[in-house]
Amino acid sequence: MTQKHDNFINGQWVAGATYAPNINPSNLGDVIGEYTQGDAAQLDAAVQAAQAAFPAWSTGNVQARADALDKIGTEILARREELGTLLAREEGKTKPEGIG
Template sequence: MLCASSIPSDKRRHDQSLNAAEDRYGAEKLIDGEWIASSEVSRNINPSNTNDVVGEYARASANDARAAIAAAKAAFPAWSRSGILERHAILRKTADEILARKDELGKLLSREEGKTLAEGIGETVRAGQIFDFFAGECLRLAGEVLPSARPNIGVEITREPVGVVGIITPWNFPIAIPAWKIAPALCYGNTVVFKPA
Protein backbone atom coordinates (compact mmCIF):
# COMPACT_ATOMS: atom_id res chain seq x y z
CA MET A 1 0.00 0.00 0.00
CA LEU A 2 1.25 3.45 -0.88
CA CYS A 3 -0.33 6.42 0.86
CA ALA A 4 -0.06 10.08 0.15
CA SER A 5 -2.88 12.25 1.27
CA SER A 6 -2.99 15.96 0.98
CA ILE A 7 -4.55 16.67 4.33
CA PRO A 8 -6.95 19.31 3.10
CA SER A 9 -8.01 22.33 5.03
CA ASP A 10 -11.47 21.33 3.79
CA LYS A 11 -12.28 19.30 6.91
CA ARG A 12 -15.29 17.62 5.24
CA ARG A 13 -13.10 15.97 2.60
CA HIS A 14 -10.60 14.88 5.27
CA ASP A 15 -13.40 13.32 7.36
CA GLN A 16 -14.79 11.54 4.29
CA SER A 17 -11.38 9.98 3.66
CA LEU A 18 -11.19 8.82 7.28
CA ASN A 19 -14.72 7.40 7.19
CA ALA A 20 -14.07 5.61 3.91
CA ALA A 21 -10.97 4.03 5.44
CA GLU A 22 -12.99 2.45 8.24
CA ASP A 23 -14.40 -0.21 5.92
CA ARG A 24 -11.16 -1.00 4.08
CA TYR A 25 -8.40 -3.33 5.10
CA GLY A 26 -6.23 -3.18 2.01
CA ALA A 27 -6.92 -3.79 -1.68
CA GLU A 28 -6.79 -0.07 -2.45
CA LYS A 29 -4.21 2.71 -2.18
CA LEU A 30 -4.87 6.11 -0.66
CA ILE A 31 -3.41 8.78 -2.93
CA ASP A 32 -4.36 12.45 -2.66
CA GLY A 33 -7.32 11.67 -0.41
CA GLU A 34 -8.83 9.17 -2.86
CA TRP A 35 -8.98 5.39 -2.61
CA ILE A 36 -7.50 3.97 -5.83
CA ALA A 37 -8.11 0.39 -6.98
CA SER A 38 -5.04 -1.66 -7.72
CA SER A 39 -4.52 -3.91 -10.71
CA GLU A 40 -2.25 -6.07 -8.55
CA VAL A 41 -3.42 -7.39 -5.18
CA SER A 42 -1.73 -9.79 -2.75
CA ARG A 43 -3.23 -11.76 0.13
CA ASN A 44 -2.24 -11.14 3.73
CA ILE A 45 -2.06 -14.53 5.51
CA ASN A 46 -1.96 -15.04 9.27
CA PRO A 47 1.47 -16.67 9.87
CA SER A 48 0.19 -18.60 12.90
CA ASN A 49 -2.85 -19.95 11.01
CA THR A 50 -2.24 -20.15 7.27
CA ASN A 51 -5.95 -20.85 6.64
CA ASP A 52 -6.78 -17.36 7.94
CA VAL A 53 -6.70 -14.72 5.20
CA VAL A 54 -6.51 -11.45 7.12
CA GLY A 55 -7.19 -9.39 4.00
CA GLU A 56 -5.76 -8.23 0.74
CA TYR A 57 -3.40 -5.39 0.06
CA ALA A 58 -2.80 -3.32 -3.02
CA ARG A 59 0.55 -3.43 -4.74
CA ALA A 60 1.71 -0.06 -5.99
CA SER A 61 3.27 0.63 -9.36
CA ALA A 62 5.91 3.18 -10.31
CA ASN A 63 3.08 5.36 -11.65
CA ASP A 64 1.31 5.11 -8.27
CA ALA A 65 4.53 6.22 -6.55
CA ARG A 66 4.87 9.18 -8.90
CA ALA A 67 1.23 10.15 -8.28
CA ALA A 68 1.71 9.90 -4.50
CA ILE A 69 4.86 12.04 -4.62
CA ALA A 70 3.12 14.61 -6.82
CA ALA A 71 0.15 14.74 -4.42
CA ALA A 72 2.45 15.19 -1.42
CA LYS A 73 4.40 17.93 -3.23
CA ALA A 74 1.16 19.72 -4.13
CA ALA A 75 -0.07 19.50 -0.52
CA PHE A 76 3.20 20.70 1.00
CA PRO A 77 2.81 24.50 0.61
CA ALA A 78 -0.57 24.59 2.35
CA TRP A 79 0.31 22.01 5.01
CA SER A 80 3.66 23.61 5.85
CA ARG A 81 1.89 26.95 6.37
CA SER A 82 -1.02 25.44 8.32
CA GLY A 83 -1.37 26.66 11.86
CA ILE A 84 -0.19 24.73 14.86
CA LEU A 85 -3.78 24.37 16.08
CA GLU A 86 -4.84 22.75 12.79
CA ARG A 87 -1.97 20.27 12.88
CA HIS A 88 -2.62 19.61 16.57
CA ALA A 89 -6.30 18.89 15.88
CA ILE A 90 -5.55 16.44 13.07
CA LEU A 91 -2.86 14.54 14.99
CA ARG A 92 -5.07 14.53 18.11
CA LYS A 93 -8.00 13.13 16.09
CA THR A 94 -5.70 10.44 14.69
CA ALA A 95 -4.56 9.51 18.21
CA ASP A 96 -8.14 9.40 19.47
CA GLU A 97 -9.25 7.20 16.56
CA ILE A 98 -6.40 4.71 17.03
CA LEU A 99 -6.99 4.51 20.78
CA ALA A 100 -10.77 4.17 20.39
CA ARG A 101 -10.25 1.26 18.00
CA LYS A 102 -7.33 -0.36 19.86
CA ASP A 103 -9.07 -3.71 20.33
CA GLU A 104 -10.18 -3.96 16.69
CA LEU A 105 -6.84 -2.82 15.28
CA GLY A 106 -4.88 -4.87 17.82
CA LYS A 107 -6.76 -8.04 16.82
CA LEU A 108 -6.06 -7.39 13.15
CA LEU A 109 -2.41 -6.71 13.91
CA SER A 110 -2.20 -9.91 15.97
CA ARG A 111 -3.62 -11.95 13.08
CA GLU A 112 -1.42 -10.22 10.51
CA GLU A 113 1.81 -10.63 12.48
CA GLY A 114 1.17 -13.82 14.43
CA LYS A 115 1.73 -11.83 17.63
CA THR A 116 -0.13 -12.44 20.85
CA LEU A 117 -3.31 -10.42 21.23
CA ALA A 118 -1.77 -8.48 24.13
CA GLU A 119 1.20 -7.50 21.94
CA GLY A 120 -1.08 -6.46 19.08
CA ILE A 121 -3.25 -4.28 21.30
CA GLY A 122 -0.20 -2.92 23.13
CA GLU A 123 1.48 -1.88 19.89
CA THR A 124 -1.74 -0.21 18.75
CA VAL A 125 -1.98 1.73 22.01
CA ARG A 126 1.65 2.80 21.58
CA ALA A 127 0.88 4.13 18.10
CA GLY A 128 -2.01 6.17 19.51
CA GLN A 129 0.27 7.50 22.25
CA ILE A 130 2.86 8.53 19.66
CA PHE A 131 0.28 10.54 17.71
CA ASP A 132 -0.94 12.04 20.99
CA PHE A 133 2.61 13.07 21.96
CA PHE A 134 3.26 14.75 18.61
CA ALA A 135 -0.14 16.47 18.73
CA GLY A 136 1.19 18.08 21.91
CA GLU A 137 4.51 18.86 20.21
CA CYS A 138 2.57 20.92 17.65
CA LEU A 139 1.71 23.30 20.49
CA ARG A 140 5.29 23.38 21.78
CA LEU A 141 7.08 24.10 18.51
CA ALA A 142 10.09 26.07 19.55
CA GLY A 143 13.71 26.45 18.70
CA GLU A 144 16.69 26.43 20.98
CA VAL A 145 19.34 29.00 21.75
CA LEU A 146 22.71 27.54 22.67
CA PRO A 147 25.89 29.13 23.96
CA SER A 148 28.67 29.57 21.46
CA ALA A 149 32.38 29.05 22.03
CA ARG A 150 32.99 32.12 19.86
CA PRO A 151 32.35 35.60 21.28
CA ASN A 152 29.51 37.65 19.80
CA ILE A 153 28.20 34.65 17.85
CA GLY A 154 24.75 33.28 18.56
CA VAL A 155 23.60 29.72 17.95
CA GLU A 156 19.91 29.28 17.26
CA ILE A 157 18.21 26.05 16.27
CA THR A 158 14.86 26.21 14.49
CA ARG A 159 12.65 23.44 13.18
CA GLU A 160 11.30 24.04 9.71
CA PRO A 161 9.48 21.80 7.25
CA VAL A 162 11.76 20.28 4.63
CA GLY A 163 9.17 19.01 2.13
CA VAL A 164 7.96 15.54 1.21
CA VAL A 165 9.15 12.79 3.53
CA GLY A 166 9.32 9.28 2.07
CA ILE A 167 8.72 6.60 4.69
CA ILE A 168 9.28 2.87 4.15
CA THR A 169 8.83 0.78 7.28
CA PRO A 170 9.55 -2.87 8.17
CA TRP A 171 6.96 -5.54 8.81
CA ASN A 172 7.63 -6.34 12.48
CA PHE A 173 5.86 -3.36 14.12
CA PRO A 174 3.39 -2.36 11.39
CA ILE A 175 1.53 0.35 13.29
CA ALA A 176 4.03 1.65 15.88
CA ILE A 177 7.00 2.24 13.55
CA PRO A 178 4.91 4.14 10.96
CA ALA A 179 3.50 6.26 13.81
CA TRP A 180 7.07 7.05 14.99
CA LYS A 181 7.88 8.35 11.50
CA ILE A 182 4.60 9.86 10.22
CA ALA A 183 3.52 11.80 13.34
CA PRO A 184 6.70 13.90 13.72
CA ALA A 185 6.90 14.53 9.97
CA LEU A 186 3.34 15.92 9.96
CA CYS A 187 3.82 17.76 13.25
CA TYR A 188 6.70 19.78 11.83
CA GLY A 189 4.85 20.68 8.61
CA ASN A 190 6.09 18.04 6.18
CA THR A 191 3.94 15.92 3.91
CA VAL A 192 4.37 12.15 3.73
CA VAL A 193 4.46 9.32 1.22
CA PHE A 194 4.20 6.08 3.19
CA LYS A 195 4.97 2.58 1.92
CA PRO A 196 4.65 -0.21 4.50
CA ALA A 197 6.55 -3.49 4.16
Protein backbone atom coordinates in the same frame (compact mmCIF):
# COMPACT_ATOMS: atom_id res chain seq x y z
CA MET B 1 -14.85 -13.55 0.33
CA THR B 2 -11.68 -11.76 1.38
CA GLN B 3 -11.88 -7.98 1.49
CA LYS B 4 -9.75 -6.12 -1.06
CA HIS B 5 -7.98 -2.90 -0.09
CA ASP B 6 -6.84 -0.22 -2.52
CA ASN B 7 -4.29 2.59 -2.24
CA PHE B 8 -5.44 6.02 -1.05
CA ILE B 9 -3.87 8.55 -3.43
CA ASN B 10 -4.79 12.22 -3.58
CA GLY B 11 -8.11 11.74 -1.80
CA GLN B 12 -9.26 8.72 -3.83
CA TRP B 13 -9.09 4.95 -3.44
CA VAL B 14 -7.16 3.56 -6.40
CA ALA B 15 -6.91 -0.09 -7.41
CA GLY B 16 -3.66 -1.47 -8.75
CA ALA B 17 -3.22 -4.07 -11.46
CA THR B 18 -2.89 -6.94 -8.98
CA TYR B 19 -3.62 -7.80 -5.36
CA ALA B 20 -1.48 -9.71 -2.88
CA PRO B 21 -2.83 -11.59 0.13
CA ASN B 22 -1.85 -10.61 3.67
CA ILE B 23 -1.60 -13.93 5.54
CA ASN B 24 -1.54 -14.42 9.30
CA PRO B 25 1.94 -15.87 9.99
CA SER B 26 0.66 -17.87 12.97
CA ASN B 27 -2.24 -19.37 10.97
CA LEU B 28 -1.47 -19.68 7.27
CA GLY B 29 -5.11 -20.46 6.53
CA ASP B 30 -6.16 -17.01 7.79
CA VAL B 31 -6.10 -14.48 4.94
CA ILE B 32 -6.57 -11.07 6.53
CA GLY B 33 -7.19 -9.24 3.27
CA GLU B 34 -5.87 -8.63 -0.19
CA TYR B 35 -3.94 -5.44 -0.82
CA THR B 36 -3.45 -3.77 -4.17
CA GLN B 37 0.06 -3.61 -5.57
CA GLY B 38 0.83 -0.14 -6.81
CA ASP B 39 2.98 0.39 -9.87
CA ALA B 40 5.49 3.13 -10.71
CA ALA B 41 2.73 5.44 -12.00
CA GLN B 42 0.81 5.14 -8.72
CA LEU B 43 3.99 5.78 -6.76
CA ASP B 44 4.64 8.90 -8.80
CA ALA B 45 1.03 10.06 -8.31
CA ALA B 46 1.27 9.53 -4.54
CA VAL B 47 4.57 11.42 -4.31
CA GLN B 48 3.19 14.29 -6.42
CA ALA B 49 0.06 14.49 -4.23
CA ALA B 50 2.17 14.54 -1.06
CA GLN B 51 4.47 17.22 -2.47
CA ALA B 52 1.47 19.32 -3.50
CA ALA B 53 -0.12 19.02 -0.04
CA PHE B 54 3.07 19.70 1.91
CA PRO B 55 3.25 23.52 1.60
CA ALA B 56 -0.22 24.06 3.08
CA TRP B 57 0.40 21.51 5.85
CA SER B 58 3.85 22.83 6.76
CA THR B 59 2.84 26.49 6.84
CA GLY B 60 -0.60 25.89 8.31
CA ASN B 61 -1.76 26.73 11.78
CA VAL B 62 0.19 24.74 14.38
CA GLN B 63 -2.95 24.29 16.48
CA ALA B 64 -4.87 22.86 13.50
CA ARG B 65 -2.08 20.32 12.91
CA ALA B 66 -2.01 19.42 16.60
CA ASP B 67 -5.80 19.04 16.60
CA ALA B 68 -5.64 16.75 13.55
CA LEU B 69 -3.01 14.54 15.19
CA ASP B 70 -4.99 14.50 18.45
CA LYS B 71 -8.11 13.42 16.55
CA ILE B 72 -6.15 10.60 14.87
CA GLY B 73 -4.74 9.47 18.22
CA THR B 74 -8.18 9.52 19.83
CA GLU B 75 -9.59 7.39 17.00
CA ILE B 76 -6.76 4.86 17.33
CA LEU B 77 -7.36 4.57 21.08
CA ALA B 78 -11.13 4.25 20.58
CA ARG B 79 -10.52 1.37 18.14
CA ARG B 80 -7.65 -0.28 20.06
CA GLU B 81 -9.43 -3.63 20.44
CA GLU B 82 -10.28 -3.85 16.74
CA LEU B 83 -6.88 -2.58 15.61
CA GLY B 84 -5.04 -4.73 18.17
CA THR B 85 -6.85 -7.83 16.92
CA LEU B 86 -5.95 -7.00 13.33
CA LEU B 87 -2.31 -6.34 14.25
CA ALA B 88 -2.15 -9.62 16.15
CA ARG B 89 -3.47 -11.50 13.11
CA GLU B 90 -1.30 -9.60 10.66
CA GLU B 91 1.94 -9.98 12.61
CA GLY B 92 1.35 -13.28 14.42
CA LYS B 93 1.54 -11.61 17.83
CA THR B 94 -0.58 -12.11 20.90
CA LYS B 95 -3.57 -9.79 21.21
CA PRO B 96 -2.06 -7.84 24.15
CA GLU B 97 1.04 -7.21 22.04
CA GLY B 98 -1.13 -6.06 19.13
CA ILE B 99 -3.04 -3.67 21.37
CA GLY B 100 0.17 -2.40 23.00
